[in-house]
Amino acid sequence: MVEASSVEIRKVNKYYGDFHALKDIDLSIPPGKVTCLIGPSGSGKSSLLRCINFLEEYDSGEVLIDGKLIGYETPGGRRMSRRKLRQMRSTIGMVFQQFNLWPHMTAQENVAEGLRRVRGLRKAEAMERAAQALDRVGLSDRMANHPARLSGGQQQRVAIARAVAMDPRLMLFDEPTSALDPELVGEVLNVMKALAAGGMTMVVVTHEMGFAAHVADQVAFLDAGELVGVDAPARILREPEDPRIQSFLRTYHERNVI
Amino acid sequence: MDVSIFAEYGPRLLSGFGLTILCWLLGTVLGAALGLLIAVAQRYGGRSVRWVLQTYIEVIRGTPFLVQLFLLYYGGPMIGLRLDPLPAGLLGLTIYGSPYFAEIFRSAFRAVPLGLIEAGRAIGMPELAIVRRILLPVGLVSALPALVNFSIILTKETVILSIITVPELMYQTQYMATMTFTYLEGYLALALFFWGFVEVISRLGRRLERRITRHLIERS
Ligand SMILES: Nc1ncnc2c1ncn2[C@@H]1O[C@H](COP(=O)(O)OP(=O)(O)O)[C@@H](O)[C@H]1O
Numbered sequence: 001m002v003e004a005s006s007v008e009i010r011k012v013n014k015y016y017g018d019f020h021a022l023k024d025i026d027l028s029i030p031p032g033k034v035t036c037l038i039g040p041s042g043s044g045k046s047s048l049l050r051c052i053n054f055l056e057e058y059d060s061g062e063v064l065i066d067g068k069l070i071g072y073e074t075p076g077g078r079r080m081s082r083r084k085l086r087q088m089r090s091t092i093g094m095v096f097q098q099f100n101l102w103p104h105m106t107a108q109e110n111v112a113e114g115l116r117r118v119r120g121l122r123k124a125e126a127m128e129r130a131a132q133a134l135d136r137v138g139l140s141d142r143m144a145n146h147p148a149r150l151s152g153g154q155q156q157r158v159a160i161a162r163a164v165a166m167d168p169r170l171m172l173f174d175e176p177t178s179a180l181d182p183e184l185v186g187e188v189l190n191v192m193k194a195l196a197a198g199g200m201t202m203v204v205v206t207h208e209m210g211f212a213a214h215v216a217d218q219v220a221f222l223d224a225g226e227l228v229g230v231d232a233p234a235r236i237l238r239e240p241e242d243p244r245i246q247s248f249l250r251t252y253h254e255r256n257v258i
Numbered sequence: 259m260d261v262s263i264f265a266e267y268g269p270r271l272l273s274g275f276g277l278t279i280l281c282w283l284l285g286t287v288l289g290a291a292l293g294l295l296i297a298v299a300q301r302y303g304g305r306s307v308r309w310v311l312q313t314y315i316e317v318i319r320g321t322p323f324l325v326q327l328f329l330l331y332y333g334g335p336m337i338g339l340r341l342d343p344l345p346a347g348l349l350g351l352t353i354y355g356s357p358y359f360a361e362i363f364r365s366a367f368r369a370v371p372l373g374l375i376e377a378g379r380a381i382g383m384p385e386l387a388i389v390r391r392i393l394l395p396v397g398l399v400s401a402l403p404a405l406v407n408f409s410i411i412l413t414k415e416t417v418i419l420s421i422i423t424v425p426e427l428m429y430q431t432q433y434m435a436t437m438t439f440t441y442l443e444g445y446l447a448l449a450l451f452f453w454g455f456v457e458v459i460s461r462l463g464r465r466l467e468r469r470i471t472r473h474l475i476e477r478s
């Protein structure tokens with residue numbers, strides 16, 4: 001069982017210039033649970049997710065990881081030091097839509113890099129741990145491949161291994177399967193399900209309603225920068241009250257039936 | 259023409275040849291190193307740092323190499339900077355090339371997908387490690403053709419150093435031509451030499467490029 005983090009998002013606002021991208025977002029992410037963020041494209045899902053590890057800075061409100069504010073010394077105060085931010089980030093894994101593997105390194109080197117530069121492991125030990133992490137995502141026979149020689153699904157599994165090898169207490173996923181050919185989606189979702197079963201706190205931006213319905217403990221719906229609703233998947237996906245969620249799901253089902 | 263002239267001046271020409279290669283090599287390596295520093299400082303420096311460096315780039319790019327060289331070699335002593343021809347020439351070449359190299363690196367860095375940098379930040383990598391381990395190696399790949407190209411331009415700038423009496427190949431050829439009236443043969447041979455030299459560099463460049471992009475080619 002991993003030690004799992006909680007995330008507390010309070011009254012978070014985010015602007016891109018004049019554009020109000022996140023509006024007073026309040027969201028509790030309990031430890032060891034899977035939270036899915038859904039909503040139309042451009043609704044602010046990525047922005048919210050990226051505020052959690054401060055890849056995107058929020059302008060007001062608080063994001064607390066295990067009760068500890070990320071990004072600022074005090075709410076609305078000075079920026080926290082780079083060193084402290086790095087330390088907080090080192091326990092938060094992130095998986096991107098475009099994988100973002102380093103193209104000049106092999107799969108194993110990609111996974112070992114953080115262990116070496118952040119955890120300070122020696123190369124041999126980092127490579128050993130990387131091999132174990134890749135084995136867990138079923139890629140022990142692909143360790144010496146560069147990303148260009150891997151399928152999308154394999155690349156995304158390497159990216160997950162890269163994050164997991166750091167022993168994170170929280171994992172953030174930004175549409176991890178959206179860039180994949182349909183037949184490769186399953187292998188990535190399976191790895192994510194195994195992580196969830198291991199008790200990892202996960203925040204997942206996704207359009208995979210099946211994953212949200214079956215794996216999520218709670219689903220949050222965003223629309224135009226507002227958090228419209230948070231609930232158990234059965235309730236929010238099957239009997240949504242808000243017309244915006246109804247219309248989103250209707251579009252989704254129409255698209256997927258054809 | 260008399261081939262024995264080349265034989266008689268052989269040792270001079272040979273040492274000139276060596277010096278030309280040396281000037282080109284050091285000018286390229288030092289200029290690229292300075293350009294790289296400038297590009298990294300521009301990326302991470304504050305407003306004033308960026309302004310100073312941008313001004314430097316514009317001034318050096320906006321003035322002729324020969325003028326820079328004269329300033330350094332003849333003007334330098336007036337402010338206490340007394341350099342022999344060779345060090346002055348090497349310093350001049352380094353300075354002259356640095357803004358072009360800096361621009362090459364700057365645009366190569368800009369071409370590195372932000373996601374690769376963010377992947378490093380997300381696991382808590384220090385910014386310096388991100389530069390060293392991600393930005394540089396990925397950027398270098400896209401910079402390589404332009405780097406080779408500019409180093410080729412530099413081969414031909416080395417002849418300017420003969421004007422401040424650096425005894426490189428141009429200087430020696432000039433000496434031989436003046437002494438023996440072999441203007442046509444001497445300068446023709448010099449032209450051929452540079453052509454061949456450039457050809458070698460560009461071949462080596464292409465080979466290097468193939469090597470470092472090998473693993474970037476997607477499987478079929
Ligand atoms: N760096 C940025 N600069 C300006 N606008 C942005 C930026 N990033 C996102 N946005 C805008 O903010 C809104 C929310 O974007 P995003 O969080 O990416 O939405 P989602 O992930 O739900 O598709 C969109 O309208 C998008 O255009």
Ligand SMILES: [Mg+2]
Nearest residue numbers: 045046047175
């Ligand atoms: Mg998004």
